[in-house]
Amino acid sequence: MSVAHRVLVVGAGGLGSPLLRLLAVAGGSGVEHITLVDDDVVDESNLHRQTLYSTDDVGRSKIERAASVLHELSPGLSVRSVDGRFVPGTAMDLLSDHTLVVEGADNLATKFLVADAAHLAAVPVVQAGAVRWAGWAFCALPDSACLRCLFEDIPRDGIETCAEAGVVGPVVGVLGGLEAALVFRLLQGERPGGELWHYDALAGALRKTFVRRRSDCPLCAGEIQDLRVERYTAACAA
Numbered sequence: 001m002s003v004a005h006r007v008l009v010v011g012a013g014g015l016g017s018p019l020l021r022l023l024a025v026a027g028g029s030g031v032e033h034i035t036l037v038d039d040d041v042v043d044e045s046n047l048h049r050q051t052l053y054s055t056d057d058v059g060r061s062k063i064e065r066a067a068s069v070l071h072e073l074s075p076g077l078s079v080r081s082v083d084g085r086f087v088p089g090t091a092m093d094l095l096s097d098h099t100l101v102v103e104g105a106d107n108l109a110t111k112f113l114v115a116d117a118a119h120l121a122a123v124p125v126v127q128a129g130a131v132r133w134a135g136w137a138f139c140a141l142p143d144s145a146c147l148r149c150l151f152e153d154i155p156r157d158g159i160e161t162c163a164e165a166g167v168v169g170p171v172v173g174v175l176g177g178l179e180a181a182l183v184f185r186l187l188q189g190e191r192p193g194g195e196l197w198h199y200d201a202l203a204g205a206l207r208k209t210f211v212r213r214r215s216d217c218p219l220c221a222g223e224i225q226d227l228r229v230e231r232y233t234a235a236c237a238a
């Protein structure tokens with residue numbers, strides 16, 4: 001018997017566009033509901049990588065437009081649109097009742113917040129990030145390595161954001177597709193926790209490695225037990 005899955009998607013941009021299309025049209029995957037969180041509007045300068053949108057959508061709310069595209073693709077799919085940022089105050093409420101969370105945010109603070117919230121809620125999470133010609137996708141389960149095992153913490157010295165450095169459209173297309181593949185594997189009962197996929201379009205390389213838990217990871221060791229705001233205020237991105 002198929003199980004009805006509810007998927008929380010944080011970010012409806014470059015990573016979210018291919019991911020959402022693939023989730024919506026995968027009839028046999030069991031995805032019955034998608035909750036979509038984003039606070040942005042469609043910008044002409046992002047259309048090369050945000051393939052859910054067209055020039056007619058410029059200036060419109062991304063989640064409003066994304067929800068209507070998803071309904072066109074899959075009329076039976078239940079979609080809830082949350083027009084706002086994924087923030088500590090509402091993160092745990094948004095996560096409840098979801099099978100898993102997929103993150104395609106454009107900043108590292110949100111990536112760490114999603115990682116922490118998913119771990120505290122014991123919900124599987126799939127995450128990705130990209131700059132220029134390369135990027136990564138990662139899956140964490142409650143008992144596997146987490147994003148903090150991989151990156152430790154939000155860098156305090158500013159690093160380039162995707163908006164500053166730019167990212168090539170096909171790169172986020174590949175990474176959004178890799179996120180969808182990890183989601184479908186989770187929904188089929190596989191446990192790809194700790195898998196890190198790295199894609200470099202210039203080197204022509206797609207590589208999978210396995211991240212192990214760090215013994216000093218504050219999230220896995222249980223030191224982080226809440227989502228206090230100051231932990232997520234560094235202005236950085238991926």
Ligand SMILES: [Zn+2]
Nearest residue numbers: 146149217220
């Ligand atoms: Zn960890």
